[in-house]
Structures are given as C-alpha cells and as structure tokens.
Amino acid sequence: MQNQTKLDILRHSAAHLLAQAVKQLYPTTKLTLGPPTKDGFFYDIQTNEGFKEQDLPKLEQRMHELSQQNISITHRQISKEQAREIFKDNPFKLEMIDLLPGDTVGLAEQGDFHDLCKGGHVDSTSDIKHFKLLSISGSYWRADREGTPLQRISGTAFFSEKDLNDYLQRLEDLKQYDHRRLGKQMELFAFYEEGPGFPFFLPKGRIVYNIMLDYMRKMLKKYNHEEISTPNMLSVDLWKQSGHYDHYKENMYFSTIDDKEYAIKPMNCPGSILVYRSRPRSYRELPLRLAEIGQMHRHELSGVLNGLFRVRSFVMDDAHIYCTSEQIESEVLSLIKMINEVMQQFGFNKIDVALSTRPEKAMGTDEMWKNAEEALVNALNKSGLKYKVQEGEGAFYGPKIDFKIKDSMDREWQCSTIQIDFNNPQNFDLSYTNSKGEKERPVMIHRAIYGSFERFYGILLEHYKGHFPFWLAPEQVRVLTITDSANEYAQNVVDAFKKADIRIDIDSSSDQISGKIKSAQLAKVPWMLIIGKNEQEKNCVSIRYQDGKQEQGISLDDAIEKAKILNKY
Ligand SMILES: [Zn+2]
Ligand SMILES: [Zn+2]
Incomplete structure (x- = not known):
C-alpha cells in the first residue's frame, strides 16, 4: 500500500508534467483533471486542434526536457478569490473551485506552470524520469455523455527504467496474445455480423472445445455427478x-x-429444479448432484461485447446439488477438490479463495446461516487451501465461495464458484422425506467450475499464449518431410500415430524444410516430426518442439508411446 501511494504521487506528478508540456506546446488548450490510475495516469484536456497519436512523441520529448531542467514543485493554499483570478480563462477549473468545500484551494506550481490541486507531489520534475505516453482517447467533462467532449492523454510512470520496461513488455504481450487475435490467426473461432455476440467455433477450435467438454464429463463421473439437460x-x-x-x-x-x-x-437453475420436483424425493437419494452442461442466452449491450469474454450465448458447466444441511460440509469439500483438480490440469497453480458471509439484508434463519457458514469454513480448512473471508459479501440467499485463478500473465480471473441457496428450495417448495418419514426442505448448492466455457476458452488461449499443451492442441503433431522420397514412410508414420488417437497431419507442400518448420511454428503445433532419408532407413523420427529443441533418432514406437502419455487427461 505504501508503495502504491508513492507510485500514485509519482504518477499524479507525471500528469502535471504532461499538462505543463501541453500548455507550453498548445497554449490555447484548457486543462481539466489529471489523476493517477491503477496502471498510470491521465489528463483530460479540452482542445481545439485535436490531439493525434503522432503528437505523443513531441509531448513526451518536452516532458523529458522539463524533467532535465530539475524544476522544483511547490504547493500552497490560496483563497478561492485568488484561484478564480488565476484560472479565470478555464471554466472547468472555475467549476471545481465552486464545488470544493472551504474558503481556500490548493495550488501546485512548477516553473511557468500551475494547477489547481489538493497536493501530493514529488519534489522536483527531475524525480519523474521513467514515463511513457500511451494513448489518446475521448472522454467527457464529469464523465457525462451530454457534457463537454474532452481528449484524454494516458500514460504511465515508474520509479525505475526496468519497471517501466517490464510494464511496456506486458502491454505488448497482452496485445499480442489477445484471444481475439489468436483465435483468428489460429482459425479457432469467429464472430459474424449476422450474430453479434454469438460465437462460432471453427473445426480446429471445436476440437479444443470438445476436449474441454470431454474432460469435464470425466470429472463429473469421478466426482459422482449425474448429467441432465433441460430445454x-x-x-x-x-x-x-x-x-x-x-x-x-x-x-x-x-x-x-x-x-x-x-x-x-x-x-439453468429453474430447469434443474423442475427435474428435482418431478417426483417425491427421499433422504436416501441425497445428495443429488445434477450437472448440466447447459447453453444459456443473455442479452448484453453491443458496446460491452468482448470476444469470448463477453458474449450473448454461452455454455455453462453448471451443477445443482440438493442435500441435507448436514451434508453441506462434505459436498462443499468435494467440490473444492474438484475445482482445484480441474484448475491444476490447465496449469493454474495459484488459486485465490474467498468465503463471502451473511450480508445485512438476508433471508433465512440465524441457525441456517450459522450452520452453512460453519460447514463452508470446515470444508475450506479441511481442503488445506488458504482463503480469506469477505464479511457480509454473500448473496442475500446464502454464503458462497469464489475462486480466482492467476494466469501466466499474472492476471486474475474469477471462474469457479460454490453458492449455497436457501431461497429456491423455499420458493419452489422443494422437499424430501427424512428417515423418520417427515417432510424436510433440502439445501441447494449451485456450482460452476469453468463458469462459461466460452470465457474460459478465451482465458486459456491467452494463458497459454496460443500454445495449447499437447493434450488440448487441435493439431498435436505435424509431419515434415525433407525429401519426397520419404513420403511413403511419412504416410506410415501418420497412420501409426492416428491409430494411437493422436491428431496428426502432414505438410504436403513443396516448401523447403525450413519453410515447413516456420509454418508449423506459426500454427503452434506442439510436435514437428522431421523425416528424411536417415529416419526412413532407421524406422525412426526426429521430434522438433515449439521451443526449437530437437530430439533425433527416436524409434517410431517410442515416439508414439511418448505422445500417448502426453495425450492423457
Ligand atoms: Zn497535483
Ligand atoms: Zn444455479
């Protein structure tokens, strides 16, 4: 937190530095606000000329010059009257002066530049060395769409060149590994005008999707769920x-x-409830774990659609577990294990777990909440996972556990949840007959692991930077022949791998071997099998991996055995 505050001060000072450069180069512009943000800073400016991306280097250059001049930055309180005089040509600042409480306002000064500001700066412009202007976008005064349109210049600043470069590299990675871009490059999925927000999966992309499905069904079996589907x-x-x-x-x-x-x-919940309610239930049937890999449609505004991350139609790996209140703990523990196992399979080793407890406004009795919260705490403790408690952040109808995974680019994603629900069983009058022959109300647990298949697919694609692990890759192996004379042997290799259920293809182009390697690398095929005269004579293959490492002279049988092991999930 301490560091973040220091960083905020640096970045806010960098916003002033930008504003000073803007005022020097474009004296007629009017400044509004320049706060620090989570990743940097921005300044919102009214301008007649209109800034363009190509103006950024010039502004940045001037900022560096001002930094080298080592101008001291001071701050003092002045009367509102003085402030109105100083900012008489700037209607935005005048409005802010009126809105600020008290008789005085803060004034920051550095050389020929001053700004209305409550303070918190570095001592000198020379303290601001490692910064970069990143973009120009549109904004509105007071974020009001009806208000005056402004231009926002955004940038970032750090205490060291290394931190700045790491951040810029990360931005570059995020752009390069954007799932929308990878999806197009690798021909995995597409969106068409005819269905905005409705994803299409292409043949290669659907292979990955189907493996995700198949793996999830294996997990359903392992964790004793029954699958249903509802209309x-x-x-x-x-x-x-x-x-x-x-x-x-x-x-x-x-x-x-x-x-x-x-x-x-x-x-999917109401459909599942109809299935539960379709006949009387006995305690002997509980816990009843009804999973549904169900397609859902939700209307999202076109402005918020975002590749596979925000769509209008998606499939959820849903399950509803109907159980007695004594069974909550063991059910939740089993679900935590299931979630953990699934996430490990995809290489998400860091999972952040949060328990959300009873909010102020809540339904149900004290006893119901106490019992459910204790069950969740016990399950979490038994699971061995670290977790934090978010007091009062549960839903009004029950406590929940959320799981956040961290991807290879250090971003957090919330996918899995376990939600206890006291409401639906009451609302739909669900019951079961207990061992004494009396009617009782079951507890309902909603849980999802991937959450949305589509969103999880997008997360995986970015997490792997397009390089799916062997078991998930749409094309696992590609055969590259060095000479045409090896074609017949190459075909034998393909047949043998296919027999072992490995997804293999052959590059039958007339390209040189270097060209074939390049295109297999672009397609992100995990294994390239290079076959020439030597391999043919010895009935072996050479495997080249995506990282450029190569293993030579592996017998065909050994290569297939190795592939089979990697293909297990
Ligand atoms: Zn300031
Ligand atoms: Zn549900």
Missing part, C-alpha cells in the same frame, strides 16, 4: 416464479409459442 425455452410462468422475470428481464430473450409467452433460459 432452452420454458414458459414465462416459470421465470416469474424464479424471480428472473422481475429482476432479470432486460437480459432475457423472449418468444411466443401458441399465443403463450416463453423465455430463452438465461440460467
């Missing part, structure tokens, strides 16, 4: 009872069948 469209009466119609209508799509109104499901 995409159900009567609005159901959605009225579930409360979605009242609270979620804006995000739902509707249709009419035989004069009756239907909704396309935005969630």
Whole structure:
C-alpha cells in the first residue's frame, strides 16, 4: 500500500508534467483533471486542434526536457478569490473551485506552470524520469455523455527504467496474445455480423472445445455427478416464479409459442429444479448432484461485447446439488477438490479463495446461516487451501465461495464458484422425506467450475499464449518431410500415430524444410516430426518442439508411446 501511494504521487506528478508540456506546446488548450490510475495516469484536456497519436512523441520529448531542467514543485493554499483570478480563462477549473468545500484551494506550481490541486507531489520534475505516453482517447467533462467532449492523454510512470520496461513488455504481450487475435490467426473461432455476440467455433477450435467438454464429463463421473439437460425455452410462468422475470428481464430473450409467452433460459437453475420436483424425493437419494452442461442466452449491450469474454450465448458447466444441511460440509469439500483438480490440469497453480458471509439484508434463519457458514469454513480448512473471508459479501440467499485463478500473465480471473441457496428450495417448495418419514426442505448448492466455457476458452488461449499443451492442441503433431522420397514412410508414420488417437497431419507442400518448420511454428503445433532419408532407413523420427529443441533418432514406437502419455487427461 505504501508503495502504491508513492507510485500514485509519482504518477499524479507525471500528469502535471504532461499538462505543463501541453500548455507550453498548445497554449490555447484548457486543462481539466489529471489523476493517477491503477496502471498510470491521465489528463483530460479540452482542445481545439485535436490531439493525434503522432503528437505523443513531441509531448513526451518536452516532458523529458522539463524533467532535465530539475524544476522544483511547490504547493500552497490560496483563497478561492485568488484561484478564480488565476484560472479565470478555464471554466472547468472555475467549476471545481465552486464545488470544493472551504474558503481556500490548493495550488501546485512548477516553473511557468500551475494547477489547481489538493497536493501530493514529488519534489522536483527531475524525480519523474521513467514515463511513457500511451494513448489518446475521448472522454467527457464529469464523465457525462451530454457534457463537454474532452481528449484524454494516458500514460504511465515508474520509479525505475526496468519497471517501466517490464510494464511496456506486458502491454505488448497482452496485445499480442489477445484471444481475439489468436483465435483468428489460429482459425479457432469467429464472430459474424449476422450474430453479434454469438460465437462460432471453427473445426480446429471445436476440437479444443470438445476436449474441454470431454474432460469435464470425466470429472463429473469421478466426482459422482449425474448429467441432465433441460430445454432452452420454458414458459414465462416459470421465470416469474424464479424471480428472473422481475429482476432479470432486460437480459432475457423472449418468444411466443401458441399465443403463450416463453423465455430463452438465461440460467439453468429453474430447469434443474423442475427435474428435482418431478417426483417425491427421499433422504436416501441425497445428495443429488445434477450437472448440466447447459447453453444459456443473455442479452448484453453491443458496446460491452468482448470476444469470448463477453458474449450473448454461452455454455455453462453448471451443477445443482440438493442435500441435507448436514451434508453441506462434505459436498462443499468435494467440490473444492474438484475445482482445484480441474484448475491444476490447465496449469493454474495459484488459486485465490474467498468465503463471502451473511450480508445485512438476508433471508433465512440465524441457525441456517450459522450452520452453512460453519460447514463452508470446515470444508475450506479441511481442503488445506488458504482463503480469506469477505464479511457480509454473500448473496442475500446464502454464503458462497469464489475462486480466482492467476494466469501466466499474472492476471486474475474469477471462474469457479460454490453458492449455497436457501431461497429456491423455499420458493419452489422443494422437499424430501427424512428417515423418520417427515417432510424436510433440502439445501441447494449451485456450482460452476469453468463458469462459461466460452470465457474460459478465451482465458486459456491467452494463458497459454496460443500454445495449447499437447493434450488440448487441435493439431498435436505435424509431419515434415525433407525429401519426397520419404513420403511413403511419412504416410506410415501418420497412420501409426492416428491409430494411437493422436491428431496428426502432414505438410504436403513443396516448401523447403525450413519453410515447413516456420509454418508449423506459426500454427503452434506442439510436435514437428522431421523425416528424411536417415529416419526412413532407421524406422525412426526426429521430434522438433515449439521451443526449437530437437530430439533425433527416436524409434517410431517410442515416439508414439511418448505422445500417448502426453495425450492423457
Ligand atoms: Zn497535483
Ligand atoms: Zn444455479
């Protein structure tokens, strides 16, 4: 926190430095606000000329000159009257002076530049050395779309050249490994005008999707879930009872069948509840773990759609577990293990776990909450995972556990959750008969692991930077022949790998071997099998990996055995 505050001071000072450069180079511009942000700083400016990207180097150059001049930065309080005089040509600053409480306001000064400001600066412009201007975008005065349009110049600043370069490299990586870009390059998925926000998966991309599905089904089996599927469209009466119609209508799509109104499901829970309620349930059946890999549709505004991260149609790896309150702990412990196992499989080794407890406004009795929260705490302690408690941040209908994974670029993603629900069992009058023959209300647990398949797919693509591990890669092996005379042997190699269920292809182009290697690298195929006269004679292969390492003279059988091991999941 201490460092962040220091960094904020540096970055806010860098915003002043930018403003000073702007005023020197473009004297007619009017300054508004220049705060630090999580990753840097910006300054919002009104300008007649309109800044363009190519103006940034010039501004940056002037900032460096001002930094070298070692101008001291001072700050003092002045009367509002004085301030109004100083900023008489700037309506934005005048408005701020009026809005600020008290009779005085702060004034920051450095050389020929001054700014209305509450303070918190470095001592001299020479303290601001390692910075970069990054972009120009549009904004509005007071973030009001009806308000005066402004231009925002954004940049970042750090205490060292290394920190700055690391940050810039990260930005470069994020751009380069953007899943939308990789998806196009690798022909995995696409969006078309005809369905904004509705993803299409292409043949290669669907292979990965299907493996994710297959793996999840293996996990369902291992963790004793039963799979169901429920219809995409159900009567609005159901959605009225579930409360979605009242609270979620804006995000739902509707249709009419035989004069009756239907909704396309935005969630799987009500369908699952119909299955539970379809006949009387006995305690002997509990816990009943009904999984559904269900497609859902949610209306998102076109402005917020973002590749696979924000779509209008997606599939969720959902499950609803109906159990007694005594069973919550063991069920949740098993789910935590399941989530952990799945995330490890995809190489997410850092998982942040948070337990959210009873909020101020909550339904259910004290005893229900106490029992459920204790069960979650016990399960978390038994799991051995570290977790933090977010007091009062649970849903009104029950406590929950959220899991955040950290990807290879150090970003956090929340995908998995376990949510206890006291509301739906009551709302839909769910019951089971206990061992004494009495009716009791079950507890319902909602859980998802990937969350949305589509979003998780996008996260995986960026996490792996396009280099899917062997077991997930759409094309696992590509055969590259050095001479045409090796073609027949190459075909034998392909057949043998196919027999072992390995996804293998052959580069039959007339390119030189160096060209074939290059295109296999671009396609991010984990294994390249290089085959020439030597390999043919010895019935072996040479494996070249994506990192350029090569293993020569491996017998065909050994290579297949090795591939089979890597292909397990
Ligand atoms: Zn300031
Ligand atoms: Zn649910």
